[in-house]
Amino acid sequence: MESQVKQIIARVLNVDLDLITDDLSSGDIPQWDSVGNLAIISTIEQELNIEFPLEDLFDLTSVKSIVDEVNQLADA
Amino acid sequence: MLNVAHSPLLQAITGHAAATPDKTALVAGDRRISYSQLVAAIEQAAAFLHSLGLKPGDHIILSAQKELEFVYLYFAAHQSGIINVVVDSAAPADRLAYIIDVVHPAVLFGDSTVADRVRCVPFSALATSHDMAAGLPAHSITPDAVADVMFTTGTTAAPKGVCLSHANIAASASNTNSFIGNGPDDVEALALPLSHSFGLGRLRCSLLAGATMVMVSNFANLKSLFSVMTAERVTGFGMVPAVWQYIKRLSGKRIGVFADQLRFIEIGSAALPVEDKRLLMELFPHTRLCMHYGLTEASRAMFSEFHTDAANLHTIGRPASAMVQAVVLDDSGHPVDDGMDGEICVKGNMVTRSYFLEKDNADAFYGDEWFRTGDWGHRDASGNFYLTGRRKELINVGGEKVSPATIEDAICSLGVSDCACVAVPDPNGVLGEVPKAFICRGGTTMGLDEIKQRLVQLLPNHEIPVLWEWIDSIPRTPSGKIQRLKLKS
Numbered sequence: 412m413e414s415q416v417k418q419i420i421a422r423v424l425n426v427d428l429d430l431i432t433d434d435l436s437s438g439d440i441p442q443w444d445s446v447g448n449l450a451i452i453s454t455i456e457q458e459l460n461i462e463f464p465l466e467d468l469f470d471l472t473s474v475k476s477i478v479d480e481v482n483q484l485a486d487a
Numbered sequence: 488m489l490n491v492a493h494s495p496l497l498q499a500i501t502g503h504a505a506a507t508p509d510k511t512a513l514v515a516g517d518r519r520i521s522y523s524q525l526v527a528a529i530e531q532a533a534a535f536l537h538s539l540g541l542k543p544g545d546h547i548i549l550s551a552q553k554e555l556e557f558v559y560l561y562f563a564a565h566q567s568g569i570i571n572v573v574v575d576s577a578a579p580a581d582r583l584a585y586i587i588d589v590v591h592p593a594v595l596f597g598d599s600t601v602a603d604r605v606r607c608v609p610f611s612a613l614a615t616s617h618d619m620a621a622g623l624p625a626h627s628i629t630p631d632a633v634a635d636v637m638f639t640t641g642t643t644a645a646p647k648g649v650c651l652s653h654a655n656i657a658a659s660a661s662n663t664n665s666f667i668g669n670g671p672d673d674v675e676a677l678a679l680p681l682s683h684s685f686g687l688g689r690l691r692c693s694l695l696a697g698a699t700m701v702m703v704s705n706f707a708n709l710k711s712l713f714s715v716m717t718a719e720r721v722t723g724f725g726m727v728p729a730v731w732q733y734i735k736r737l738s739g740k741r742i743g744v745f746a747d748q749l750r751f752i753e754i755g756s757a758a759l760p761v762e763d764k765r766l767l768m769e770l771f772p773h774t775r776l777c778m779h780y781g782l783t784e785a786s787r788a789m790f791s792e793f794h795t796d797a798a799n800l801h802t803i804g805r806p807a808s809a810m811v812q813a814v815v816l817d818d819s820g821h822p823v824d825d826g827m828d829g830e831i832c833v834k835g836n837m838v839t840r841s842y843f844l845e846k847d848n849a850d851a852f853y854g855d856e857w858f859r860t861g862d863w864g865h866r867d868a869s870g871n872f873y874l875t876g877r878r879k880e881l882i883n884v885g886g887e888k889v890s891p892a893t894i895e896d897a898i899c900s901l902g903v904s905d906c907a908c909v910a911v912p913d914p915n916g917v918l919g920e921v922p923k924a925f926i927c928r929g930g931t932t933m934g935l936d937e938i939k940q941r942l943v944q945l946l947p948n949h950e951i952p953v954l955w956e957w958i959d960s961i962p963r964t965p966s967g968k969i970q971r972l973k974l975k976s
Contacts, residue, residue: 425943437707441552441577444705445733446885446949449917468737472708 412459412485413478419458420474423450433475455481489530489566493628495657496691497566501526503697507671512694514701514719515555522697528555532563533623535616539594539608543568543626546590546636548605550576550597551682553702556610558690560596565653568628572636572648575682579947582646586638589648589843630654636843637684637783639888648843649783658836659786660691662808666790667751667777669723671697676716676724678703684783685756685886689725706730709738716745723751728759729885731767732917743770755779755787756886757919758874761800764793780804780872784851785858788833789813789872802871803864811835815866820853823865828875831864832857880971882910884949885918891971894922894952897945901938904930907961907969911954924952925974928959 421428424442437443443451455477456462461484463471471477491497500522503510508523520528541547547564551557551573564571572590574583576597587595587605599607634653638646669675675693677700679686693700701719703712706726715721726734731754734742752767752774759778767776776793780803788811791804806813814822815829823829834856841848852858864874882889891908898906905927910920926935933941935955942951962970 422943423948425948436711438704438711441705442948443707445707445730446887446918448707449733449736449915450948453915465736465739469710469739469741472710 412482415459416455416478416481417474419454420451420477423447423454431474433478434473436473451477459485461485488623489526489533490568490623490626490628491566493568493630493632494565494634494653495630496653496660496695497529497562499657499695499697500529500562503671503694507697510671510697511699513555513558514699515553518555520555525558525694528559529562529566530623531616532556532559532613533566535613536560536563536567536569537623538616541567541569541593543628544570545593546570546572548572548574548586548590548592548595548597550574550578550595550599551680551687552576552597552610553677553681553704554610555702556613557596557681560610560613565634567623568626568632570633570636572638573682573687574638575680577947578682579945582638585646586648590636628653630657631840635687637687639783647847649839650841650843651786651839655837655839656688656691656786657695658810659688660695662810662835662837663688663692663753663779663787663790664696666787666792666807667692667723667753667775669693669696669698669751673698673722673750674701674719675699676701676703676712676719676721678706678712678730679725679727680705683756683886684781684786685725685727688786689753706733709734709741713738713741713745716748720748721745722749723753724749725753725755727756727886728754728763729757729918731759731763732885732919735763735766736917740770746771746774749774751775751777753777753779755781757883764800768793768797778804779807780874782860784839785833785835785860786837788835788837788860791871796871799871801873802867803874804872805870806833806835808835811837813866813872814857815864815872816853816857816859820857825866825868828863828865831860831862831872831874833860834858880910882908882922883920884922887949889922889950891922891969894924894946894950897942897950898924898926898938900945901941902931902933903927903938905961906930907958907971907974908952909971909974911975914953918949921953922950923954923956923974925956925958925961927961928957 417431504522504526512522512525513520595605595607630653633650635651636648779787780789781787789804813833838858894908907925911923913921962973
């Protein structure tokens with residue numbers, strides 16, 4: 412799941428996969444702006460068939476936090 | 488010593504450095520720069536520009552980044568009479584190539600992949616340059632000389648370069664500050680991009696007022712932004728309507744905790760629904776909620792304030808200051824009666840005198856002074872203005888103005904015989920407008936998904952159409968112009 416999420420983030424932001432490290436956060440690179448962040452959220456929801464709870468979106472600020480949330484939702 | 492006679496903004500900054508030398512002007516991450524340090528850094532940057540052989544009248548491209556070095560070079564160019572062309576560091580290659588071809592810059596500052604076309608110097612070269620501030624050459628630049636050229640998207644695929652004088656950009660900042668009422672005690676968070684008129688304008692407003700500007704990369708990480716707002720005791724910020732939708736979606740009403748701290752919020756670049764204005768008023772009962780109407784060519788021409796205009800939230804406001812006038816003119820350039828629609832035209836101390844290319848100046852003004860905004864609307868008997876439509880066809884994606892022609896050219900370059908793009912409301916209700924593409928059936932062997940996938944390589948994310956549809960033929964006028972209204976209906 413982790414590599415899938417990272418691949419989606421890299422594809423949506425149109426950057427190299429190598430750049431998508433665990434501690435990369437929204438705002439760290441110009442491509443990961445608010446439009447990019449929304450695109451990441453909706454693409455992950457669509458392609459992995461999950462739905463992030465609204466109250467969790469505020470805390471999804473890094474690659475790691477997104478991966479952890481996706482894993483948690485997949486296990487639920 | 489800086490040369491400041493021609494630049495009201497530099498006069499203000501050096502004035503603050505003399506009166507309050509230790510006052511913090513800029514914060515970027517761990518770096519805090521006082522007004523005296525800012526003036527010294529501008530002086531050193533000016534000497535750096537001189538050492539590169541640049542002279543008054545030269546053009547330089549600043550590939551905008553939220554870095555102190557960008558600010559130093561921006562104002563150093565002003566002091567030296569060198570003309571800034573500020574571009575988005577993520578600008579598509581063809582847009583950057585076009586701008587280079589038009590302005591023939593002497594140097595491009597920033598990371599760039601166009602080193603084969605223009606001399607490129609990274610911002611870091613300034614940080615490592617030695618102290619070279621031993622006397623700057625004098626020049627005879629006047630306040631009416633061009634300080635910045637900002638490229639708009641334009642209604643065609645070719646962007647227009649807007650020439651703004653030293654007097655223009657200072658007047659826009661002064662008009663804005665006088666309406667908003669921000670002053671030297673304010674601490675502002677700047678999360679808007681510096682490559683846009685709005686973000687760059689907020690930087691100028693803050694420094695003109697002698698206030699403190701805290702630079703934040705962007706709005707993507709709201710958790711981080713809110714932490715900065717708490718730690719720095721931020722009293723104001725600017726945002727576009729799409730950012731407000733983003734804040735609402737990702738953080739609910741959390742931002743309301745700053746109600747007693749924020750003195751002002753400036754909003755602009757696109758329309759904001761009335762229900763959102765009401766929500767902001769509810770969350771920020773004591774904050775000045777100022778919404779501007781304007782264009783790069785006539786920055787912050789009008790303002791409304793939600794609490795003041797509570798009974799009339801549909802208005803785009805009134806002229807920003809006594810130095811600005813607005814009228815509604817018919818197709819012949821004659822004033823129409825109040826309540827009648829026509830083209831909104833403005834004049835004032837912040838209005839551009841010309842575009843960079845002479846061909847773009849045709850029809851830009853009625854007479855010598857009324858700048859044609861291209862927007863349709865009317866004025867009521869109280870002097871409030873209202874927008875009723877947009878003559879220009881740009882798609883306003885969360886404040887980013889997207890030319891349909893740019894998207895159409897990119898789609899056709901993939902091997903599609905004909906297509907057309909129009910603005911449609913964002914189905915997610917966040918970005919305001921998004922592009923919708925109509926693809927001529929039989930004009931390609933590709934499917935819509937394949938076209939979209941390949942387009943990602945050519946266009947930035949916000950220019951990729953969100954909605955796609957096949958169409959038998961693109962409706963066109965006899966002269967070949969796309970009839971976009973028919974596609975919207």
